Every structure is written in structure tokens, then in C-alpha cells.
Amino acid sequence: MQDRMGKDVMTTLVVAGGLIWLLPQLVSTYTLTVLIIYGMLGFSLGLIWGFGGILCFGQAAFFGLGAYTYAIAAINIGESTLPMLIAILVPAIAALLLGAMMFYGRLTDVYLGVITLVVTLILFKFINSTAGPQFVIGTARLGGFNGIPGFQTLNVPGDPDAYIWGDAYYYVCAVMMVLVYLLVSALLRSSFGRIAVGIRENETRMSLMGYDVAARKTILFAIGAAIAGLAGALFANWGEIVTPGLFSLGQSAEIIIWCIVGGLGTRFGPILGAAGLAYLKFALGQQSLIDNTLITGLILVLFVLFLPKGLVPAISSLWKVSFARRSPSRVHQARRMRNRGRANG
Amino acid sequence: MAEVVLETQALTMRFGGVVASDNVNFKLRARELRCLIGPNGAGKSTFFKCVTGLLTPTEGQVFMRGQETTGWMPHQIASLGVGIKTQTPNVMDNLSVFENIWLAARRFHSVDEAKHKAEAVIERLALNSIARSDLGNLAHGERQRVELGLVAVGDPWLVLLDEPAAGMSAEDVERMTEIIHELTKTAAVVIVEHDMQFIRSIAQTVTVFHQGAVLMEDHVDKVMSDETVRNVYLGKKAG
Numbered sequence: 001m002q003d004r005m006g007k008d009v010m011t012t013l014v015v016a017g018g019l020i021w022l023l024p025q026l027v028s029t030y031t032l033t034v035l036i037i038y039g040m041l042g043f044s045l046g047l048i049w050g051f052g053g054i055l056c057f058g059q060a061a062f063f064g065l066g067a068y069t070y071a072i073a074a075i076n077i078g079e080s081t082l083p084m085l086i087a088i089l090v091p092a093i094a095a096l097l098l099g100a101m102m103f104y105g106r107l108t109d110v111y112l113g114v115i116t117l118v119v120t121l122i123l124f125k126f127i128n129s130t131a132g133p134q135f136v137i138g139t140a141r142l143g144g145f146n147g148i149p150g151f152q153t154l155n156v157p158g159d160p161d162a163y164i165w166g167d168a169y170y171y172v173c174a175v176m177m178v179l180v181y182l183l184v185s186a187l188l189r190s191s192f193g194r195i196a197v198g199i200r201e202n203e204t205r206m207s208l209m210g211y212d213v214a215a216r217k218t219i220l221f222a223i224g225a226a227i228a229g230l231a232g233a234l235f236a237n238w239g240e241i242v243t244p245g246l247f248s249l250g251q252s253a254e255i256i257i258w259c260i261v262g263g264l265g266t267r268f269g270p271i272l273g274a275a276g277l278a279y280l281k282f283a284l285g286q287q288s289l290i291d292n293t294l295i296t297g298l299i300l301v302l303f304v305l306f307l308p309k310g311l312v313p314a315i316s317s318l319w320k321v322s323f324a325r326r327s328p329s330r331v332h333q334a335r336r337m338r339n340r341g342r343a344n345g
Numbered sequence: 346m347a348e349v350v351l352e353t354q355a356l357t358m359r360f361g362g363v364v365a366s367d368n369v370n371f372k373l374r375a376r377e378l379r380c381l382i383g384p385n386g387a388g389k390s391t392f393f394k395c396v397t398g399l400l401t402p403t404e405g406q407v408f409m410r411g412q413e414t415t416g417w418m419p420h421q422i423a424s425l426g427v428g429i430k431t432q433t434p435n436v437m438d439n440l441s442v443f444e445n446i447w448l449a450a451r452r453f454h455s456v457d458e459a460k461h462k463a464e465a466v467i468e469r470l471a472l473n474s475i476a477r478s479d480l481g482n483l484a485h486g487e488r489q490r491v492e493l494g495l496v497a498v499g500d501p502w503l504v505l506l507d508e509p510a511a512g513m514s515a516e517d518v519e520r521m522t523e524i525i526h527e528l529t530k531t532a533a534v535v536i537v538e539h540d541m542q543f544i545r546s547i548a549q550t551v552t553v554f555h556q557g558a559v560l561m562e563d564h565v566d567k568v569m570s571d572e573t574v575r576n577v578y579l580g581k582k583a584g
Contacts (some may be wrong), residue, residue, distance in 0.1 A: 191451055198448045199436035208397070208435065209495065210423035210452045 005189060010180060010267050020174045029170035031282060033238050036094040036173045038233040038278040039271040040180060042258040046270025047184055048224035049259055051193065053200030054217060055109070058116030059255045062091040064246035066232025068127070071242045072149040076138035081157040081239075087233035088226045095225030099218035106214075108203075117252070124247035147243030151315050154237045173234055177271075180227055182308025185267060187223070188342075257296060263301050272312060347375040348410070350461070350503050350533045351396065356405035358391050358557075365391040366402070367557035375502070378529045380544050381537045383554030384578055389537045390432060392554065393507050396535075397429045398422045409503065423453075428501035428532070432508050434488045438481035442472055442491050445480060449495040466498045470524065486517035493524055504534045510543040522547050541578075545569065553577070 023032055041063050048054045051313045073083035089140040098119060104110055125145040131144025139150060154169065164172055187193045199206045199213055237240045245251070254277070262273020277296065284292035307314050346420055351373040358366035366388045373379055381389045394400040396407055400421040406415045413423055423429060437445050446466055450459035467476050470490055480488060489509060496504055509525070510518050527546060528534055544551065548565040557578050561568065568574055 102369040194444070195448060195451065198437050198440065198444075201439055202435055204419075204431065205435040205437060206448070206496070207418070208423050209432065209449045209499065210420050215507060220544045236556050249394075 016178045018064045028166050033173050034273040035172045035278050037178050037231050037234045038274040039042040039265045040177050042270035042274030043229055044224045044227035045255050046259050047218055050264040052220040055113055057113045057252055058120035059228050060252035061120040062228035063232040065091045066229030067236040067242045067246050069231035070236045071151045072137050072140040075140035078152055080152055080154045084233055085250045088229045091229030092222045093220040099221035103214040103217045118250055124244055127244040147241050149241040192311055257300050265310035266312045269310050269312035302318035350375050350410050352408040356402050358395055359403045364557050373533050375533055378534045378549055380548040381549045387554040388557035389554050393537050407576055424501050428496035428499055428504040430492050430496050430506045434492055436480045437493055441477050443476045446494050446498050450498045453499050462498055466494045468509050486513045502532050503554045504532045507537045510540050
């Protein structure tokens with residue numbers, strides 16, 4: 001167990017290190033930074049949906065909440081360290097409250113989707129209608145549909161004048177992503193993570209075994225929201241402006257598509273799906289022949305029809321099949337690996 | 346006389362105008378094996394669900410080891426040390442047999458202890474050969490056996506089983522009977538069942554349900570030869 005854990009951490013570090021070094025040679029760090037941020041956002045939904053079975057249509061709400069919280073706190077405080085922490089805490093607390101309401105109310109499936117969707121809509125409408133000067137938090141005006149520009153962006157902790165931007169900011173985001181990935185991996189290996197997967201598989205059974213399903217789902221939901229909030233805060237720093245568009249339904253729907261395309265129930269799938277599709281959208285945005293939402297829609301349909309499990313599970317099972325064929329004695333092991341695959345991602 | 350571990354007083358459950366469970370007074374003592382029988386719609390499963398917290402009774406109380414548990418959530422009741430198996434197999438299909446049983450053991454034990462406990466139960470139920478297989482790939486009888494493992498691994502003092510023998514082969518039923526007998530060494534067991542063959546082979550005291558109420562409660566042989574019970578099962582009007 002210990003051994004496997006060490007191997008997993010090493011693999012993560014080596015692969016991540018390689019990618020962080022390699023990718024800037026192919027794509028500009030400015031674009032890469034936002035791809036990583038989207039990757040983290042996709043990862044947050046991948047955690048609660050893929051491992052906890054909570055389909056949240058409002059992950060964008062926590063993303064936007066993180067971004068707005070950062071912007072407002074940064075204007076009021078003037079240094080970025082504390083605002084970053086608050087931007088993680090506020091979405092997490094919001095999710096705790098919302099989650100407790102939903103899960104203790106025994107809401108499931110479609111009702112959960114409806115409620116999270118409506119919460120996102122409410123936030124979107126509310127933020128959009130805050131253009132007037134009366135909407136102020138501390139010294140920060142909410143700005144309605146114009147958003148909030150001109151806040152203090154990320155600085156070296158303790159030194160407000162030492163801004164972190166450009167290439168350096170890319171590395172900060174990449175390291176954050178790796179850290180979050182490792183933390184979530186540890187969480188999934190822990191009893192809490194294994195129990196969460198059990199709850200995804202069968203809620204009734206888990207509660208009949210004595211687990212407080214509602215409490216555990218609420219906590220997992222809040223962890224997902226905290227990660228989305230962090231992604232939001234990083235996004236605010238990248239864009240140097242926050243706008244109500246962060247809360248839009250389009251954004252929420254996109255996150256779900258990222259997870260489906262990348263592969264639910266895996267750790268890397270949603271990150272790959274998010275970064276890949278966001279890059280595609282960016283590339284398609286540079287031409288005017290075809291509308292890029294059309295392409296995104298087409299990709300979703302094709303995946304649901306032909307690769308319903310997503311990219312990463314498809315690739316890994318393909319790899320395992322060819323791996324097993326070469327040495328028949330490993331067939332049994334490969335089957336064991338596959339069985340373990342869903343739990344470990 | 347052994348301690349009363351499960352008691353219901355005037356338990357009533359109504360769904361609109363239908364009285365599914367009607368004023369049921371029930372008592373079960375430690376290490377007792379009790380079968381609940383009755384034709385379809387007699388209220389066995391409703392009674393079972395009220396006791397396990399899956400339903401909240403309209404009226405009446407449930408006591409476990411003297412503590413009132415009426416209206417508790419299923420996870421609170423299970424936490425007391427009550428093992429529950431529902432009518433349809435309720436297992437984690439995409440997880441292995443080991444992981445399923447480990448999760449059940451983890452509720453009451455530390456990570457390492459849970460591992461040992463799970464291994465011991467797998468050994469006991471002869472599940473070694475399939476311990477690494479996903480539940481979704483197993484046969485119905487094996488899944489039922491694994492679910493019994495989930496119940497047994499928590500060392501319960503009260504076990505509630507809803508139709509454990511449903512859809513199983515004769516060989517599986519025999520094995521199931523053995524496991525249940527082993528459970529009764531440490532726990533009181535309630536079995537909801539309408540497979541008379543199975544009941545005859547396992548039961549001592551039987552409680553017969555009819556139209557939501559308790560029709561009679563006696564030794565299995567007496568119940569089987571009772572005229573009223575026979576009529577109820579054949580769909581005639583109870584005398």
C-alpha cells in the first residue's frame with residue numbers, strides 16, 4: 001500500500017514535471033496558464049461527480065464566487081495572500097450550506113442538478129444587476145455587468161509590489177495544480193475517499209452499513225467547491241478582471257462536457273478534457289468559418305455515442321489490452337488492475 | 346430469559362388509505378432466530394422498513410435493546426450494531442468483493458483491523474476465488490453471499506434479512522442456511538421470507554403476517570399445520 005502510494009506520487013511528479021517543461025515550447029505560457037486553471041476547474045467537478053456521484057450543474061458558481069471573492073478581498077486588503085485563502089474558504093462555506101440543505105433534504109439526481117443550476121442562475125442575475133454605486137463591499141464596487149477590474153494581482157507573499165505574472169505565474173499555477181492533484185489523490189486513497197466511492201456506488205447500502213451519507217457528501221461537495229474557488233481566484237489573477245460571465249450557464253455546461261469527454265471516475269480525465277477542449281475552443285476562435293459551440297456540441301455527441309466512458313479510460317483500457325496480449329501470464333494482473341482502475345483513477 | 350433486543354409497540358404504517366402495517370406488537374430476544382412470513386402484500390417488508398429506518402412509522406414505537414429508535418435514520422440504527430440486508434441485492438457493483446466488505450468493516454474498525462476483518466470474512470464465506478472481482482460481474486447467489494458478508498463483518502447483535510434466499514439455487518440456499526446459523530451464535534436474526542421450503546429448514550419460531558397485522562406467532566411446525574395460515578396462503582378468507 002505504502003509502496004504503491006510512493007509510486008503514484010513519483011509518477012505524478014515526473015509526468016507533471018515533464019509537461020510543465022515541455023508545453024511552453026509548444027503553446028504560449030499565457031494560454032497555458034488558463035488551460036491549467038480550466039483543468040483545475042474540471043478536476044473539481046471530476047472529484048465530486050466522478051468519485052462522489054454528485055452531479056453539480058453549478059460548479060461555475062463556485063468558480064465565479066472564488067474569482068469575485070478574490071477581487072473584492074484584494075481591493076480591500078491590497079495584498080494577495082489573504083485574499084487567495086478567503087477565495088478558497090468562501091466557496092467552500094457556501095457549498096457546505098448548500099450541500100447540507102440538499103443532502104440532508106435527501107435530494108438526489110435531477111433535483112440536485114436543478115438546484116445547483118438555479119443557484120448559478122441567481123448568482124449570475126444578481127451580479128449582473130449590481131451596476132449601481134450602492135453595491136459596494138468595503139471599497140470594492142461590484143460593477144454589475146462591467147465586472148471588477150483593477151484589483152491587486154498575485155504578489156510574492158508579504159511584498160505587495162513584487163507581482164507574479166507572465167512565465168512565473170504559469171509556474172505558480174502549474175505547481176498549484178500539482179499540489180491539488182496530490183492532495184486529492186491522498187484523499188481518494190484515504191478511508192474518506194474510499195467511502196465516498198462506496199457512496200457513489202450505492203448510497204442505501206452505505207447508510208445501512210452505518211455511514212452518515214449526507215454528512216460525507218456535504219463535505220466532499222465543499223472540497224470540490226474549494227478547489228473550484230481556487231481555480232476562480234487564479235483565473236481572476238490571470239484575466240485581471242472578473243465579470244458575471246464566470247457564473248454563466250454556458251460555463252457550467254462546459255465543465256460537465258470536459259468531464260464527460262476526459263473520462264469520469266479518473267483523476268486525469270477531467271483535467272485533460274478541460275485543457276484539451278479549452279485549447280480547441282481557443283484555436284477555433286481564431287477562425288470564423290464554423291461557430292465553435294457547434295464543434296463542442298459535436299464532440300460531446302460523438303463521445304456520448306462512441307466513447308461514453310471518456311478519453312482516459314478508453315486509452316488506458318486499450319493500453320492494458322495490448323499490454324496483456326504480449327505476456328499472457330499478466331492477463332490476470334491486468335484484470336486486477338482494471339478492477340482497481342475505477343477506484344484509483 | 347435472554348434480553349429483549351428488538352421490540353415494537355403498536356407499530357402502524359399507513360400509505361394514504363392503505364394500512365400496510367397494522368398495530369404490530371413484536372418482541373425478539375437475544376440470539377433468537379425468527380422468520381416473518383405471509384403472502385404478498387401482508388406487510389412484512391413494510392414492517393421491516395419501519396424497523397430499519399427506511400420508513401418512519403405513522404404510529405407506534407420501535408425499541409432496540411431498550412432504546413427507542415422510532416424515526417431514526419438507517420445509518421444511526423446500523424451504527425448501533427444492527428446488520429441489515431434489503432430485499433434486492435444492495436451492493437457496490439463497480440467495486441471488488443474485498444473493497445465492499447472492507448468498507449463495511451471500516452465503519453467499526455481502524456484501516457488495518459478492517460483489512461484483517463474483511464480477509465477473515467472472505468475466508469469464512471469461501472469468497473477467496475472471487476475476492477478481487479467486481480460485484481457487477483458475479484452471479485446472483487454470489488452477490489447475495491457477499492451482501493451477507495457485509496452484514497456479518499460488522500459483528501452485529503441484531504441481523505435483519507429481507508428475503509435472503511430469493512432467486513438462489515438449492516446449493517446457495519444451503520450455504521446461506523449455514524451462514525445464518527453461524528450468525529445466530531452471536532446475534533438475534535430476523536428473516537423476512539415467503540419461501541416455505543427455506544423456512545421449514547431454518548426456522549424455530551415463526552410470525553405470520555396477514556393484511557398488515559400479526560396473524561399468529563408460534564413454532565414452525567404448528568404454524569405450518571394451522572388451518573388459518575394455510576387458507577391465507579391459498580388466498581382464502583382467514584377464518
